[in-house]
Amino acid sequence: MVDASIIAASGLPPRRGPTQKYELLGNTIVLSQGDSSFEHTGWRTWAGSWLLAKHFECKPVSGRKRVLDLSRGTGLAGIALARAGYEVTLCDMEVNMGTVRSNVARNATGAEEHDATDLAQAVGYSWGTPLPPELRIAFDIVLCGDLLYHVWSGRLQNEFLTTLQYLNGGAGAGAA
Numbered sequence: 001m002v003d004a005s006i007i008a009a010s011g012l013p014p015r016r017g018p019t020q021k022y023e024l025l026g027n028t029i030v031l032s033q034g035d036s037s038f039e040h041t042g043w044r045t046w047a048g049s050w051l052l053a054k055h056f057e058c059k060p061v062s063g064r065k066r067v068l069d070l071s072r073g074t075g076l077a078g079i080a081l082a083r084a085g086y087e088v089t090l091c092d093m094e095v096n097m098g099t100v101r102s103n104v105a106r107n108a109t110g111a112e113e114h115d116a117t118d119l120a121q122a123v124g125y126s127w128g129t130p131l132p133p134e135l136r137i138a139f140d141i142v143l144c145g146d147l148l149y150h151v152w153s154g155r156l157q158n159e160f161l162t163t164l165q166y167l168n169g170g171a172g173a174g175a176a
Contacts, residue, residue: 019106020045022076024053025084030106031074034099046073048145053080061086066138068167070127071145075100075120078143079107082120086141089134094124128159131166142167 022029033044048071065086069078072090082088082104090100101122108119123134142164150156 022050022053022080024050024076024080025057027080027083029076029080029083031076031079031103032099032106034074034096034102044073045076046071046146048148049073049076052077052143052145056081056084061141065140067141067143068135068139069143070163071143071147072100073146075103075122077145078120079103083107088120089123089139090120091123091125091135093126097122097124126159127156128162135167139167 019030019032022031031045052071053076067078067081067086067088069075069081069088069090072078072092075090078088078090078100090104092100104120104122121134123132125132125135147156147160151160
């Protein structure tokens, strides 16, 4: 399933560590841990991401839904949902996006209905800033997993709430 040529063609640096396989939503998802400038984000697969994907296994949503994954880590929940047919956008700070872009490319290989460009969209975004064009659409589902720890602890509460307001069409959502 892992095709090194697709990852190499993406121009992304190789990710550290071995790959890990997960069986979710009827598909095998292959991820590698990544690199991040920050200690607590963007480089590992968090338990909350796995739990979110398992929730959709137990309680599937009918119809093709548009999903925004704000808690992407290495991309597990979003990639699992994309492989299951959901239209998924994964986002995080641009500095952390190499890992998820590499994992999206890795999981596009062997997906019968997808290729690396349409399996899932990966968008760099910092909470609290105006939305980039790729996020100025209506999402049916917004995934928030382990990121809520940072919101609950008060470190990113204002930024997160501002982002939710933007996603709901609040003032400044499309401002430059």
